[in-house]
């Protein structure tokens with residue numbers, strides 16, 4: 001999940017074979033917002049990028065949980081931290097940095113999401129506590145900011161100023177990024193399905209009805225379904241890894257901005273409300289429309 005109950009992430013592992021599918025998925029997310037009447041308030045390009053990227057990160061984080069459990073990946077430290085790192089590295093696999101000059105801003109979008117969660121007032125029951133299996137929102141913000149800067153310190157020094165990342169942490173960020181990258185690529189190489197092994201299990205995509213409060217929800221659902229994009233990414237994940245059982249990817253109405261992977265049922269749930277939550281938060285970003 002992403003929050004207390006979430007258990008997300010994914011597949012960065014997903015590897016090159018998933019790149020196309022995830023890109024298509026991104027387009028699906030864009031459709032969700034562009035066709036939404038609320039989005040007709042002319043959500044800016046930056047807002048759409050924020051929503052799309054954080055939706056991607058959520059899915060990748062949950063796919064990470066899926067792969068950790070289904071492939072029985074060794075995990076040192078908290079699984080939630082590992083899922084965040086897998087999700088972060090997954091963004092590098094689905095975006096070609098040479099073709100997407102806004103990629104550093106996408107990384108910053110993920111960090112900014114956690115900054116907003118950290119700084120926005122919450123009810124006590126919604127606050128992440130120190131004993132939780134998730135890092136505090138403030139820590140997740142600095143962790144992502146550090147990985148973003150560490151991915152290219154020579155060209156992304158502006159991230160330090162933009163995020164307020166202390167130099168005491170920034171000094172080690174390149175090492176942190178390289179460590180996460182090494183783990184991600186090791187995992188991909190060691191757990192990919194051999195071409196000699198037939199595909200025995202797959203991830204099935206299920207669409208629940210969108211929540212009534214989501215403007216244009218039905219229309220958006222129809223477009224996503226018609227595109228077949230979720231099926232494409234599920235199929236690519238199924239074909240790249242040797243999954244031990246049949247699994248499910250469900251786009252659901254949950255009553256809360258959540259997402260999780262259920263290890264018992266083998267079902268990954270991405271909530272309509274979580275995507276709507278990103279749209280709401282995007283309007284709060286003070287740096288939107290700012291250039292690095």
Ligand SMILES: [Zn+2]
Pocket residue numbers: 001002003006007008009061065080083
């Ligand atoms: Zn999680």
